[in-house]
Amino acid sequence: MSASSKTSVRFWSGLRTIGGTVVTVQYEDAKIVFDFGAAYNPAANVLDGQVRLRQGALLHDYIRLGTLPGVDGLYEAEQLRGLSGIRPFDRERDARTAVFISHLHYDHMLGIGLIPEHIPVYMSRMSRRLYRRLHKIGEGVAGSRHRFQAMPGGLQPVRIGAIEVTALPVDHDILGACAFHIRTPDGTILYTGDLRFHGNHPEWTEAMMAKAKELGADILIIEGTMLNLPNDDGLPVDVKPADLAPSRELPEGWTREPDMPGLVANRLLAANGLALVNTAPRNVERLVSMAEAARQAGRMAVFEPESAYLLHTMTACRDFLVYESDTTSRLLAAGKAPGWLRKTAIRSVLINAAGVNRSPSRYLLQNTYGNLLELLDLDTSGGIYVHSDGVPLGSFDPTYGKLLAFLESLGLPFAAVRCSGHAPAENLKYIADMIDPPTLVPLHSFHPELLLPKSGVQLLPEYGRTYRLEGGRLL
Missing domain, CATH: 3.60.15.10 (Ribonuclease Z/Hydroxyacylglutathione hydrolase-like)
Structure with missing residues (x-):
């Protein structure tokens, strides 16, 4: 040097x-x-x-x-x-x-x-x-x-x-x-x-x-x-440097974040049964958008406890319920739930699978990939599964094919509504x-x-x- x-x-x-x-x-x-x-x-x-x-x-x-x-x-x-x-x-x-x-x-x-x-x-x-x-x-x-x-x-x-x-x-x-x-x-x-x-x-x-x-x-x-x-599958397509012109505008076919509630709501309006959405908990603003999408479609958003905790502590959004799985129910009943979960339960209205199944068309339920088996307790007939930048992100992930196969086995239509x-x-x-x-x-x-x-x-x-x-x- x-x-x-x-x-x-x-x-x-x-x-x-x-x-x-x-x-x-x-x-x-x-x-x-x-x-x-x-x-x-x-x-x-x-x-x-x-x-x-x-x-x-x-x-x-x-x-x-x-x-x-x-x-x-x-x-x-x-x-x-x-x-x-x-x-x-x-x-x-x-x-x-x-x-x-x-x-x-x-x-x-x-x-x-x-x-x-x-x-x-x-x-x-x-x-x-x-x-x-x-x-x-x-x-x-x-x-x-x-x-x-x-x-x-x-x-x-x-x-x-x-x-x-x-x-x-x-x-x-x-x-x-x-x-x-x-x-x-x-x-x-x-x-x-x-x-x-x-x-x-x-x-x-x-x-x-x-x-x-x-x-x-x-x-x-x-x-x-x-x-x-x-x-369309999220796989790369090469371009040449000469093809790349500077632009502040969003290319055709791309989605803006503010448009997400309306786009998801349109999907929900076309479904007669339970609507599910896979979106990441740490994308807090997307969670708020999903609550708004549910409202626009005449439904109530139901979030997993982790997402609900983030919404409670990071935003002013309160227009949602919290999904109570069997595991969550047992932890709360035994007094073994961590502090964040207890606080979330106290601040929220909880609903379990039986409650959702009484009127599935009233709800948009968050379902992250790790909780996929919760779908086995839910009435998904006439429903829809919306993938909104949750895990797995796309076909480059080996678990993506597993997700699609599982949804197909339930007869649950899949819709990707994403915003990069x-x-x-x-x-x-x-x-x-x-x-x-x-x-x-x-x-x-x-x-x-x-x-x-x-x-x-x-x-x-x-x-x-x-x-x-x-x-x-x-x-």
Whole structure:
């Protein structure tokens, strides 16, 4: 590294995968890490929920499987037993190290529970608020002992040595998502995290871009999930860079988040029996949309307890019932229910399968994949199963076929009503062109090479290489 530059950047994972982005930026002895999750690839993931996690060897197994990268100075020595070539965390040498999490999807935060308590983990205020509740309902991360720190409001930066990190809110399909603006004495970096314009808060992404232009962005590290456009089954279809024109508009066939209640309601109005919806609990705004869809269709939304708890504690939405499975009923009756479940039960009107079956056409019932067998207790005749970005996400997941086969065995029609959390390729090109950095680094994509810069240079980094920030470029 030349004497004129003390800033180094290294890419540890997430370059040609969906998620799993881990990047380090270091200036002298100050180092930041963003994000810290695992790539989303259910077809190749041996940890499929059936293979048992070895809690005492969790980090060892994650690194051996390639789920998490072997970042130097980020793990305790005892966690690295049996692994070589990774320098363990040293309280003096790594005293000025911090991790920053852009949002709370597993592909961006899975590994934060394995970081030593001495290393601060920062996230937006809303993300920390959401994480505390996810942890209570069992949707946190394994091994977590951290009291995660909220980044200051008012666009105030966090300082790690000579590095400044500012959180800039963006529109995504989870509360608390943000981009990071990073400043070192050698230049500026903007990391977008995951983002879009077609959600409920497009103004957040617009404001992020304007602020990035104001603060400067020598390097733009941008997610590229949708650079390989999906077909109707969610499978990638390659495009050429020449085909990609910048546009702020949403392409034909894409769905906006504000339109979701009406689109789902139309499906419900066409059904004569019980309506079911598979949507993720941590997509809190989608839960609110499903309650509104039920209202528009003359039905009442019924949510699983975990989702109901998030709605009670994160929103003003109260227009729903809570589904009481046999397991929930037994826990409550025996006085063994966790505190969050007891509070949810007290605040809510509960309804069980027998209650739903008295008049199935009155309800829209949430049914996540893990609770699929609850359908065996329900009268699903004349009903519909709406898939709204719940797990499994699409045909690239081996369990997707199992879901469809199960629904077919019940004679239950399937309808996908989805809204992506990621900007389409044209919007990504628009963002890149508007910011127009000297160096553009697309990642978080199967085809990052498709996103070309307007006037700067494109860098497709390689693993195992250290880059220096100098003169607005990574060298």
